[in-house]
Amino acid sequence: MENRGIELDIKxxxxxxxxxxxxxxxxxxxxxxxRYSGDRETLAYQIxxxxxxxxxxxxxxxxxxxxxxxxxxxxxxxxxELFIRIYDYGQGFDINEIPTPDFxxxxxxxxxxxxxxxxxxxxxxxxxADGNMLEMIKQLH
Amino acid sequence: xxxxxxxxxGNVVIHVKEERLDAxxxxxxxxxxxxxxxxxxxxxxxxxxDVRFIDSSGLGALVSGxxxxxxSHGSLRLACLQPQVKSMFELTRLHRVFEIxxxxxxxxxx
Numbered sequence: 001m002e003n004r005g006i007e008l009d010i011k012x013x014x015x016x017x018x019x020x021x022x023x024x025x026x027x028x029x030x031x032x033x034x035r036y037s038g039d040r041e042t043l044a045y046q047i048x049x050x051x052x053x054x055x056x057x058x059x060x061x062x063x064x065x066x067x068x069x070x071x072x073x074x075x076x077x078x079x080x081e082l083f084i085r086i087y088d089y090g091q092g093f094d095i096n097e098i099p100t101p102d103f104x105x106x107x108x109x110x111x112x113x114x115x116x117x118x119x120x121x122x123x124x125x126x127x128x129a130d131g132n133m134l135e136m137i138k139q140l141h
Numbered sequence: 142x143x144x145x146x147x148x149x150x151g152n153v154v155i156h157v158k159e160e161r162l163d164a165x166x167x168x169x170x171x172x173x174x175x176x177x178x179x180x181x182x183x184x185x186x187x188x189x190x191d192v193r194f195i196d197s198s199g200l201g202a203l204v205s206g207x208x209x210x211x212x213s214h215g216s217l218r219l220a221c222l223q224p225q226v227k228s229m230f231e232l233t234r235l236h237r238v239f240e241i242x243x244x245x246x247x248x249x250x251x
Contacts, residue, residue: 017165020160041225045228049229052194052196053197060164106207106238107204108171108204110197111233112197112198115196
């Protein structure tokens with residue numbers, strides 16, 4: 001894949017059955033990026049994971065009254081970076097206020113944002129005119 | 142959720158026959174653990190050989206089962222983690238919580 005100027009604009013129903021489809025798209029992209037010198041299978045897993053986590057959050061919290069029945073995902077691959085943007089229409093939250101999980105307390109939940117932050121180089125969550133956008137960036141060295 | 146269960150030397154061995162454990166199917170796994178402990182099972186061994194992907198909700202279902210086990214004075218152990226799945230346990234420090242074995246046979250010997 002020539003990794004200049006590739007953009008995928010995806011809308012899928014906000015149902016968890018589509019998580020695997022989006023995850024697989026992420027894996028395929030990771031395997032095709034020309035200039036990545038790291039472990040490609042690890043990158044594939046990481047992109048699958050962050051897409052799965054972000055889309056799960058958008059389904060759970062992002063569309064509280066089913067106002068928008070799709071999840072909108074934008075993936076952009078430039079020379080050196082992989083951008084992923086996921087849009088939701090929920091109340092939103094302050095991503096900097098999400099605590100690192102207490103590793104000694106065995107909670108069933110609360111690891112999703114931690115995993116995204118751990119695997120991506122930059123993670124921002126911003127309010128927009130209509131809803132919110134989670135932006136995740138991975139440097140491709 | 143595709144699962145096969147068998148009882149071997151006092152352990153309920155659950156073979157998870159899914160490629161992914163994610164927000165789509167993890168609630169079913171959590172429920173399965175609850176049912177097993179509620180019906181008197183004590184020692185669960187979860188075979189994850191076929192699982193090549195796990196997300197935070199999949200990890201959460203296993204943590205929930207682990208807590209059920211503790212409450213029931215039983216155990217929930219794991220076997221056959223694929224490398225990328227194992228790395229998720231390490232990243233979230235859960236490898237320090239669970240007893241993890243390379244094979245089902247090795248777990249059953251303990």
